[in-house]
Ligand SMILES: [Zn+2]
């Protein structure tokens with residue numbers, strides 16, 4: 001499914017195309033994709049808030065099997081089940097890369113944004129940017145671990161949350177439904193703020209001790225909060241219920257509408273902090289995949305066929321996906 005031009009998702013801009021099979025270059029592996037998750041970042045790409053390099057095959061939560069290795073690639077055997085996340089490559093030489101902050105590298109390339117992604121039967125990646133998938137997860141269950149989960153894990157680390165503290169989650173989609181499980185596992189109390197009644201039910205099921213709407217008053221103030229929503233209004237709403245000295249983490253790459261003016265005295269004073277999150281590192285993905293198998297994370301996945309990508313992304317935009325959305329590659333397409 002190829003994106004050729006920027007357009008609202010309502011116009012169904014992804015089209016089914018026949019492309020030549022990619023060839024793995026030096027140190028790269030060719031992967032036969034079995035499933036690929038969908039993500040809000042893809043809506044940002046499609047609608048131009050985060051313009052990709054066109055034409056592009058989107059998708060950065062890829063699970064598949066190694067078909068063959070390019071020259072000099074030795075890490076994986078053919079048939080190994082691997083995943084690819086948002087980080088497709090970084091320069092490996094700059095001070096960010098040397099400090100383990102490759103997510104901030106100025107040559108950071110995103111999968112399905114600056115390099116071809118996983119809304120396809122085949123894709124290639126450097127073997128250094130692929131991860132073995134823990135056995136306990138099916139292909140479908142593993143897809144949201146690679147972005148929603150790995151980025152959610154990074155959000156949680158950056159929130160500075162400590163055992164016994166209270167965490168607020170604003171929005172309850174693919175990432176939050178995994179983060180609530182990690183936070184519970186780490187002994188924290190989780191409050192979930194979301195408009196959707198169905199999302200509140202799922203949040204309770206996965207361990208939230210209180211749920212409400214973003215404008216509601218939680219039973220206690222939040223030591224930290226993560227805002228997963230694509231709208232600006234949740235920023236003052238989260239700051240309003242944040243404890244003194246608390247930190248609010250903004251998880252999305254782009255907000256769809258502006259953050260309203262913030263009343264300094266009421267919302268920001270008392271040493272409150274706001275921190276954004278940019279991309280992920282390989283370490284985030286590796287650590288999180290290990291943790292996910294240990295907990296183990298239950299991923300709630302709604303499946304679509306590859307050719308239904310436009311519809312799946314429209315449902316995501318409308319907040320109508322429960323848990324995480326995922327595209328399944330069709331068996332019969334494999335030999336087309
Ligand atoms: Zn993503």
Ligand SMILES: [Zn+2]
Nearest residue numbers: 091094097105
């Ligand atoms: Zn770098």
